[in-house]
Amino acid sequence: MSKGEQTRAAILAAALDMARQLGLEGLTIGTLAERLGLSKSGVFAHFGSKEELQLAVLREAQERFVAAVLRPALAEPRGLARLRALFERWLAWSANLPEPGGCLMMAAAYEFDDRPGPVRDALAEGQRAWRASLTRTIRLAIDSGELRPDTDAEQFAFELFGVALAAHHDTRLLGEARAREHALRALERLIADARAT
């Protein structure tokens, strides 16, 4: 890895940290440079514009999410085992994010939901991909016979997504300790209702 690539990676890591606290818009090049002991223009040169920096940070967050949540769960056997592993890793990701700061993608979803542009596009694309992965995981549990064939995988994924959002919300804003328990019970209810009899 060349010197430039090293620096870029270091900037990206720090920027991700900042953006998790302050949002992708609240992220500023000056503060970022100061935190890294670099000059503003030095940081700037690596990305060319703030929007490119935001895009890079978002992609970094998305990759980390996939690496921490989706990829390891794929090691589990298809079916409910994988679905449960996926969801538990998801909850762990959301609960174990380094303080301070929450999940960048969830925050960005609200920050950019009505700000057209490449950032919003990348964000929406990532969300769609994640939802598709969720749906696929559920569908595999149907195929394996653990869930009834008439189960609506998209509806299931929608509800599961909501459970994760609520857990994140309760934990971070309300400091609600039972959020994880609530979320796991919600998953089990989803499974129970769709379970093959």
Added chain:
Amino acid sequence: MSKGEQTRAAILAAALDMARQLGLEGLTIGTLAERLGLSKSGVFAHFGSKEELQLAVLREAQERFVAAVLRPALAEPRGLARLRALFERWLAWSANLPEPGGCLMMAAAYEFDDRPGPVRDALAEGQRAWRASLTRTIRLAIDSGELRPDTDAEQFAFELFGVALAAHHDTRLLGEARAREHALRALERLIADARAT
């Protein structure tokens, strides 16, 4: 209503509109003044600080939410009728927000979830109150005998909250047309599972 109160109300309405698009932090006094045809200092004088403006905007949003969602639903008879009315009004609120801009409180929840201060406090307090109203509505459906006595009202409220979050997310970021349908189905599943047999 005195002249000052009139102006203040006009500022608040415009500020709420701006904050729904740009977030409470993205809201700026200069742009707000320009939009209203007032001077920056004229707008500023009504609130004394940006934080006070943010607080006032947040309270305004909370009051409007209560007036549009909770209060009318209280006219329905206690039980499932009121619960369904409440949820449907909630979905309508979220779907019919004037474009552009989403729900200020949901956005602020992510913007301020790790920014201690009065804004965060007011936000969390409002969320707790809303959750309590939800829980109470569910509990009344238990008391009326429509839901089983062993129903966990807090778990129910948690899941219902997640459904609303997911619906808002799918509608606004992904432009998913079936979000309302998904949400209503999720509510019916919640009810069916808790229904007295």
Added chain:
DNA sequence: GAATTTAACGAACGGTCGCTCTATTTTTAA
């Protein structure tokens, strides 16, 4: 080790930020 590409700096740009202060106008009350 020299040549050349790459990385980073530092100063400066026009703009906007929240905010302060002083004036002036407008509204309200006596």
Added chain:
DNA sequence: TTAAAAATAGAGCGACCGTTCGTTAAATTC
């Protein structure tokens, strides 16, 4: 109608924004 009070304007503060530019220092290649 006049005096007090409230509301708004306007200029300006220091700080920071993203960005540009020319230059220097460092890393890489030959």
